[in-house]
Amino acid sequence: MAKKIIMPKQGLQMTEGTIISWLVKEGEKVEKGQPLFEMETDKLTITMDSAESGTLLKIVRGEGETVPITETIAIVGEPGEDISALLSEASGKPAAEAPAETTAPEPAAPEAAPAAQAQEAAPADGRVFISPRAKMRAEELGIDYKTIRGTGADGLIVERDILAAKPAITPLAKKVAELSGVDVSAVTGTGAHGKIVRDDVLAAARKAPAADRDTTLVPLKGMRKVIAERMVESLHTAAQTSHRISVDMTEAVKVRDAFKKADKKLSYNDIVSYAVVRALKDFPIMNSELTDEGIVVKHYVNLGIAVAVENGLIVPVVRDADLMSLEELSAAVKELAEKAKNGTLGPDEYKGGTFTISNLGMFGLDSFVAIINRPESGILAVGRIAKTPVVNDNDEIVVRPMMELTLTYDHRVVDGAPAAQFLARVKAYLEQPYLLL
């Protein structure tokens, strides 16, 4: 008559046990009282003797399995007995499935084991033998015990191995690590006996990129997408090159001061814009557009002023700028710039430009090169006004408010010489503003 071997209850609080190894193979004889298997609970590791005599017909639950108490783990009987009924009873599982549970790796030869409490040697299949107490402690401390070398019998990982593996860390360092998100397993301790102290964690926190030093994804859409497309289109289409010139702004400063005294607010950018409009009238080729039919030269100036807005850039256009006085131009630019910043520009207020000015002087730039705002043929990049030592006509070094202008132009439309002449004209207007009268 075949008998079930069940997971025994060892102690009041035991609810389940883990089979560490079978000491008898399927098909081998076993005597009552002979060591049959080793198991562990959360409190102890123990070798269990067989409660029955006979042949170990079936190992129902393999090594490493955790089984609730009283469930069938093996069947002992006489060879050839029908054990299907007992098998199907085991854990309420159909008999057919049960064998699958037993395909656990063959235990290493247990012949030498019966008398000994010795553990099986750690099998080469990656499974780890660890005492229940050590396992509990490892989980408590959050230690990955799979990488730890056991020092117990036959390599069993015991509690002391876990405690030794635990990186010694001061309570304060631990808290600082938690707060700063530092993984202490990668930190080398400099305290007594290699203990991790606060300064070690702080040093690691400075080196290790914290979560907020990761990358974030900004979707390429809306204004960003338009800018991206237009910039690359411009660089791919136009034959862009640039000229740079220094302008002595002494007289322009005087103009602004004169306006200021008359309680009229005027920016340097207004004066530059006005000079550019006038120079465009003098050199209409800079105010043109290359089309399939040819170069369309425009005899009106719609002046674009690049305005930085949140997360982008927009170029409102002052229509018919060439018909405006300096004060009218100033007022128009001011109004459009405000609208641009508030996002209230109408569609025809940022279209149809013929030439663009971009001023980054307020960011302290001396000079920079802009990309043409297509289909225009030129863009003027304006730097800051900086007090600079210059050599005057009398060979004296004097301090002058100097400003750098950089003209980017489309060489398909304009050649270097006329572009230079245009830029020189802008300079002349700014250095001798009365020419603008």
Next chain:
Amino acid sequence: MSKHYQAAVVGGGPGGYVAAIRLAQLGVKTVLIEKDKLGGTCLNRGCIPTKSLLHSAEVYKTVLEAEKYGVTAKDAAFDYAKISARKDSVVAKLRKGIEYLEKKAGVDVIYGAASFVDAHTLAVNDDTVTADNIIVATGTAPARIPIPGIDLPGVMDSDAVLAMTGCPKSVVIIGGGVIGVEFATLFSALGVKVSIVEMMDEILPTPDQEIAALMHKKLTQGGVEIFTGAKVEKIEPGLKVHFNQNGSKSVSGEAVVVAIGRRPVTDGLMLEKAGVSMNRGFVVVDEYLRTSAPHIYAIGDVTGKVQLAHVASAQGLVAAHNIAGGTKKMRYDIIPSCVYSEPEIASVGLTEEQARKTHSVKVGRFSTAANGRSMIMGESAGLVKIITEEKTGEILGCHIMAPRATDMIGEVAAAMRAEGTIEELADTIHAHPTVSEMIMEAAHDVEKLCVHQ
């Protein structure tokens, strides 16, 4: 006949004598040069004699108050000469101990004033000593204020007070720092009329200000007259101390004690011959305690860092370690400091005021009045306060005014050094009944979970 050593230590105080022993322990052939007596200021003119006198005063006071404890003691009296003699015998015993320790460690001790001949050579007693490394540990002496009357008979510095064999009937103490408050405690316990004249707005300017104010109150209750914000102008014969405290005032005493700080002692040492940089008389050192001459180290008061015997000893150990090939840095962040007042005051780390400037803090406190052991000992004044960093629970500082405070501060210093947080301190089971329970209760109070208040 010049003798060569691997290390020479100049000055046998708590910095120098400790450094010399440690050097010898580390296998460095060492000579210790002392111009007076081993033990330095601490043992001969500072910590030890003061505490011996204070203990005698405490015994006297306890006998006077014996009735309070149900004990009858008639005709309580003291003989100051005997008190002083006992102090001298304690000092002598301890000094013998140091002499023995130096001998046992194999340190050669030379008595005489050293002066640099060059960077590796010291002249002592018409002879020279050469050394690979030298530690300067010459300490400090009481500072003097340049005011009229400072040289009058009866105007004493701390050295002179400790050498007294009789007790004056009244004392004016100029300076309400640690030394001033300890002398005030001593004399007022002996029934002497004591006045303190302090320039700052409060006595004890370094400890936590809340505790300083409590001590001010306690001293005043004990009959000590305290003038703060008072600048001393002159001392007239008859020992009348004139000072300005919102107008001219004066206070008189049989003796005047000047306790206004200490000045570095480097006279005759000729440090300039060794290329050692100085700053306002103090020897400049780096965190390894090296001077501007890399083979010369300096430790103790003469470095102008923290003028405490135990800091000098700690510096001595660091310097010795570095001379023996180590690279230890001196840390000054966790240093206990004590006032042997009644009750005692002990502190470590930041004061609440300092901590609030740089951290967001949580403070736990517990009153001496609520502590059973303190009540048994007859003390109700004082408190323990612990200052912690809000998020990490780091112990930033602890300030104790309670009986045995000086013996208890070590617990908190150790917890801080081991980087324990307030949680560990709160979870540490403290023996009952002890004064040290106050520390645990204050730790609980950081989370407002104090059971006994």
